[in-house]
Amino acid sequence: MTRSNVAARSATYTLTTVMAVVFLLPLVWAVVSSVSPSPGTAQTEGFGFGNYTTMFEYGLGLPTYLKNSLVVSVGATVVTILIAATGGYAFARFRFRGKNALFVMVLSVMMIPYAALLIPLIVWMKDLHLQNSLIGVALVLTLFQVPFSIFMMRNSFSTIPRELEEAAYIDGCNSFQAFYRIMLPAVRPGIVTVGLFTYLAAWNDFMVSLYLLSTEKAPLPLALVNMRQQTMGVIDYGSTTAGVVVLTLPAIVLFLALQRYYIRGFTSGAVKG
Amino acid sequence: MSQSTFAEPVIAPSPPAPPSPGRRRRTASQLENRRGWLFASPTALLLVVLFVAPIIVVVVMACSHWTLLGGAQGGNFPDNFTKLFADPLLGKSIAFTLKYTALTTVILMPIAYGLALLVQESRRWNTFLRTAILVPSALGIASASLLFYAIYSPQVGPLNGTLEKVAGTEAGASILGTPGGALWATVVLVVWRFAGYYMLLTMVGLQAIPTEVYEAARIDGAGRLRTLRSVTLPLLRPTIAMTMILSITGSLLAFDQFYILTKGGPNNSTLTIVQLIYRDAFETRKDLGLAAALSVLLLLALVIINMIQLRALRLDADEK
Numbered sequence: 001m002t003r004s005n006v007a008a009r010s011a012t013y014t015l016t017t018v019m020a021v022v023f024l025l026p027l028v029w030a031v032v033s034s035v036s037p038s039p040g041t042a043q044t045e046g047f048g049f050g051n052y053t054t055m056f057e058y059g060l061g062l063p064t065y066l067k068n069s070l071v072v073s074v075g076a077t078v079v080t081i082l083i084a085a086t087g088g089y090a091f092a093r094f095r096f097r098g099k100n101a102l103f104v105m106v107l108s109v110m111m112i113p114y115a116a117l118l119i120p121l122i123v124w125m126k127d128l129h130l131q132n133s134l135i136g137v138a139l140v141l142t143l144f145q146v147p148f149s150i151f152m153m154r155n156s157f158s159t160i161p162r163e164l165e166e167a168a169y170i171d172g173c174n175s176f177q178a179f180y181r182i183m184l185p186a187v188r189p190g191i192v193t194v195g196l197f198t199y200l201a202a203w204n205d206f207m208v209s210l211y212l213l214s215t216e217k218a219p220l221p222l223a224l225v226n227m228r229q230q231t232m233g234v235i236d237y238g239s240t241t242a243g244v245v246v247l248t249l250p251a252i253v254l255f256l257a258l259q260r261y262y263i264r265g266f267t268s269g270a271v272k273g
Numbered sequence: 274m275s276q277s278t279f280a281e282p283v284i285a286p287s288p289p290a291p292p293s294p295g296r297r298r299r300t301a302s303q304l305e306n307r308r309g310w311l312f313a314s315p316t317a318l319l320l321v322v323l324f325v326a327p328i329i330v331v332v333v334m335a336c337s338h339w340t341l342l343g344g345a346q347g348g349n350f351p352d353n354f355t356k357l358f359a360d361p362l363l364g365k366s367i368a369f370t371l372k373y374t375a376l377t378t379v380i381l382m383p384i385a386y387g388l389a390l391l392v393q394e395s396r397r398w399n400t401f402l403r404t405a406i407l408v409p410s411a412l413g414i415a416s417a418s419l420l421f422y423a424i425y426s427p428q429v430g431p432l433n434g435t436l437e438k439v440a441g442t443e444a445g446a447s448i449l450g451t452p453g454g455a456l457w458a459t460v461v462l463v464v465w466r467f468a469g470y471y472m473l474l475t476m477v478g479l480q481a482i483p484t485e486v487y488e489a490a491r492i493d494g495a496g497r498l499r500t501l502r503s504v505t506l507p508l509l510r511p512t513i514a515m516t517m518i519l520s521i522t523g524s525l526l527a528f529d530q531f532y533i534l535t536k537g538g539p540n541n542s543t544l545t546i547v548q549l550i551y552r553d554a555f556e557t558r559k560d561l562g563l564a565a566a567l568s569v570l571l572l573l574a575l576v577i578i579n580m581i582q583l584r585a586l587r588l589d590a591d592e593k
Contacts, residue, residue, distance in 0.1 A: 012391065012394050118568075175311070215469075
């Protein structure tokens with residue numbers, strides 16, 4: 001190894017460390033600050049969980065908001081997987097009338113800004129009897145995941161050899177059984193990727209719930225923003241930071257556990273469309 | 274009522290013929306068509322109910338007198354659009370949104386590219402570094418905004434004290450208190466949140482470049498910089514174009530970060546277009562028709578911008 005190589009390498013390592021610290025620091029700060037003493041918060045003396053207690057007891061209580069978040073996130077994930085798996089299979093394997101038109105429609109969901117659909121959805125959800133409904137929000141979030149998810153699943157199904165289905169048909173399966181018993185297990189990594197992207201998007205959603213839900217039905221992000229504004233004039237940064245930790249920790253753990261599936265979402269070409 | 278009884282005989286289909294053995298055996302393509310629709314129907318249903326229908330509704334609303342509390346009160350085209358263009362905040366918010374979009378894209382793209390190169394270079398730590406930079410991507414924009422809201426606060430944030438000493442700002446003054454401060458604070462937040470995302474997209478593009486190309490460049494005696502300029506960058510053009518499209522489209526629709534960090538302030542200096550829609554609907558005018566008119570405008574603008582960008586991308590790909 002030449003001397004300039006060594007210099008370049010140590011420069012790279014230094015820069016690497018600095019970058020890693022820069023990106024992790026805000027998160028570390030949130031954890032430390034949420035248990036640190038600070039005037040104007042619930043934790044004025046010594047380290048402790050005073051801010052977490054305030055946050056837990058705000059409004060209807062943390063369990064309610066967590067439950068709302070879970071209904072939206074799990075609901076959106078289940079429906080998205082269902083739609084993307086069936087739709088992706090249809091696009092990968094069958095020729096049917098209107099296939100191209102439907103595919104163009106899927107693509108155009110990407111072209112249309114979702115922010116422009118929220119005003120009509122306030123009115124339209126009422127007509128669908130999904131006003132102020134967590135399931136309604138889950139369905140809207142599903143719509144925004146449709147283009148990526150259908151691409152992902154179509155690509156996944158395309159890599160499975162047709163012989164697999166033909167064998168299933170010979171064994172007496174009908175098309176639904178072949179799909180459910182043979183094809184779905186074969187595309188499990190694609191399903192996990194779709195599920196992960198949807199779950200994170202729904203867990204983190206703020207805007208759709210802001211438009212479509214009342215404060216009692218608020219999922220965690222909306223509840224935290226409401227909590228911050230509640231205290232007249234004086235903002236309780238302590239409980240806000242504690243809330244951010246509670247909100248982000250599950251997302252980060254899930255992300256770290258399934259990171260390779262997250263990266264798969266990029267390498268599969270589905271993001272590019 | 275009378276309409277449906279009148280129409281019935283005309284559209285009523287003839288009763289289905291009793292199934293005969295010959296008719297039951299469909300051709301293979303008919304069977305495939307049926308199966309295809311069987312699997313595609315959940316997708317089609319969702320798109321019709323929650324995508325096509327709202328687009329129709331937004332157009333109707335944009336052409337109606339429709340208030341938040343009073344509901345639909347009949348057509349009034351083109352009143353909503355006239356009112357919209359008479360609002361000085363429209364021009365202001367468009368100008369700010371464009372400025373913010375240009376700023377984030379110009380800052381985010383080189384950072385993402387630099388990080389991608391850095392992660393590829395540092396072999397041993399590369400997984401750890403990649404993970405560290407990607408972790409903010411697990412956060413929502415709203416959660417990240419709340420986090421930075423606390424970081425920027427004079428009460429608990431670590432930055433104010435430092436800024437007092439370094440930049441000589443007033444003690445206790447909020448970073449978000451000036452138009453410039455509010456804009457840059459938001460840009461920093463967005464770069465932190467999205468750098469990993471765009472880094473990953475760039476890395477995928479970098480890995481698609483075959484190693485033989487680099488070997489050929491080395492054999493030809495090209496140095497590092499020369500290789501970067503003449504080999505990597507040109508071959509990465511489609512990726513760069515794509516990340517730019519995503520960044521531009523995303524920034525044009527910015528909402529959460531400004532709603533939470535700046536509320537459009539100070540003095541409406543950081544009001545984005547999407548925020549104006551929300552304001553017209555719920556805060557200032559409580560006029561859903563007006564908000565719908567702005568939604569339609571935004572929708573058209575984004576469709577046009579997306580088509581131009583996609584065409585540019587396709588032309589770029591065709592050149593190869």
